[in-house]
Amino acid sequence: MARLSTLLRVCGLAAAVLGIALTAGQSASAQAPIPYGEAISLENARKVIAAAEVEAKKNNWPVAIAVVDNAGFLVAFQRLDNTQLGSVKVAIKKAETSAKFRRPTKAFEDTLAMGGANLKILSLPGALPIEGGLPIVHEGKIIGAIGVSGVKSTEDGQIAAAGLEALKPPTEAKAAK
Numbered sequence: 001m002a003r004l005s006t007l008l009r010v011c012g013l014a015a016a017v018l019g020i021a022l023t024a025g026q027s028a029s030a031q032a033p034i035p036y037g038e039a040i041s042l043e044n045a046r047k048v049i050a051a052a053e054v055e056a057k058k059n060n061w062p063v064a065i066a067v068v069d070n071a072g073f074l075v076a077f078q079r080l081d082n083t084q085l086g087s088v089k090v091a092i093k094k095a096e097t098s099a100k101f102r103r104p105t106k107a108f109e110d111t112l113a114m115g116g117a118n119l120k121i122l123s124l125p126g127a128l129p130i131e132g133g134l135p136i137v138h139e140g141k142i143i144g145a146i147g148v149s150g151v152k153s154t155e156d157g158q159i160a161a162a163g164l165e166a167l168k169p170p171t172e173a174k175a176a177k
Contacts, residue, residue: 001138012096017140024089025066025077030125033102034102034137034140034141034142035140035141035142036070036102036141036143037070037138037139037140037141037142037143038070038141038143039069039071039075039143039144040069040070040075040138040143040144042075042076044141044143044166044167045067045075045076045144046076047167048067048076048136048146048163048164048166048167049065049067049077049078049146049156049159050166051121051162051163051164051165051166052065052078052146052159052160052163053065053080054162055158055159055162055163056080056148056150056159057080059155061080061150061151061152061155061159062080062081062082062083062084062150062151063079063080063083063087063091063148063149063150063156063159064077064078064079064080064083064087064091064092064148064149064150065077065078065079065080065091065146065148065159065163066076066091066092066095066101066146066147066148067095067136067144067145067146067147067163068093068095068096068144068145069078069091069099069143069144070099070142070143070144071099071100071138072095072096072099072100072145074092074095075144077091077092077133080150081123081149084150086149087149087150088149090128090130090132090147090149091132091147091148091150092107092147093128093147094128094130094132094147094148094149094156095133095144095146095147096126096128096133096143096145096147097126097127097128097133097145098133098135098144098145098146098147099135099142099144099145100126100135100160101127102135102177104131104133104134104135104136104157105127105129105130105131105132105133105134105147106131106132106133106153106157108121108124108127108128108129108130109129109131109153111129112129114169127144130149130153130156131153131154131156131157132147132148132149132153132156132157132159132160133145133146133147133148133160134146134157134160134163134164136164136167138167146160146163146164147160148160148163
C-alpha cells in the first residue's frame with residue numbers, strides 16, 4: 001500500500017511538472033523551442049557582465065551578476081560593492097533557470113502571478129520564478145544565460161537586458177535603443 005501511495009505521488013508530481021511546462025510555454029508551443037548552441041566563451045561572458053555592470057552603476061544599484069553556459073554552469077560572476085550577500089546565489093539560480101528552461105525567468109514569474117493551478121510552478125525542480133534571468137541567444141541558439149539579483153526584480157531584468165546588448169551587432173544594438 002505504501003508503494004502504491006508513493007507511486008501515485010510520483011505520478012502526480014510528474015503530471016504537475018508536465019502541466020507547468022506546458023502552461024509556462026503555451027505562447028511558445030506554436031513554435032519549436034530555441035535550440036542550444038556552443039557554450040558562451042569566457043570572453044563573451046565578461047562582455048555581458050561588463051555591460052550589465054555599467055547599467056547597474058549608472059543607477060547606483062548594488063547587484064550580483066552571473067553568466068552561465070548553455071548547460072547552466074557558471075562561467076563568470078561579478079558582485080558589486082555593497083550587494084546583499086543573499087543575492088549571490090539568487091543571481092546564479094536565475095541564470096541557471098533561464099538556460100535550462102530556455103526562457104526568461106519572468107515567464108515563470110508571470111505564470112505564478114496568475115495563481116490558481118499555476119501555483120504548481122513552485123514545485124518545478126530547479127526553476128526560480130523571479131524576473132532577472134535571460135537566455136543569451138547567438139545566431140538563433142542559446143549559448144548561455146545571465147542572472148541578476150540585488151534590487152527589485154524589474155530592475156534586475158533591466159540590468160540583465162543591458163548585459164545582452166554587449167553581444168548584439170552594432171547596427172542591431174542601435175536599433176534596439
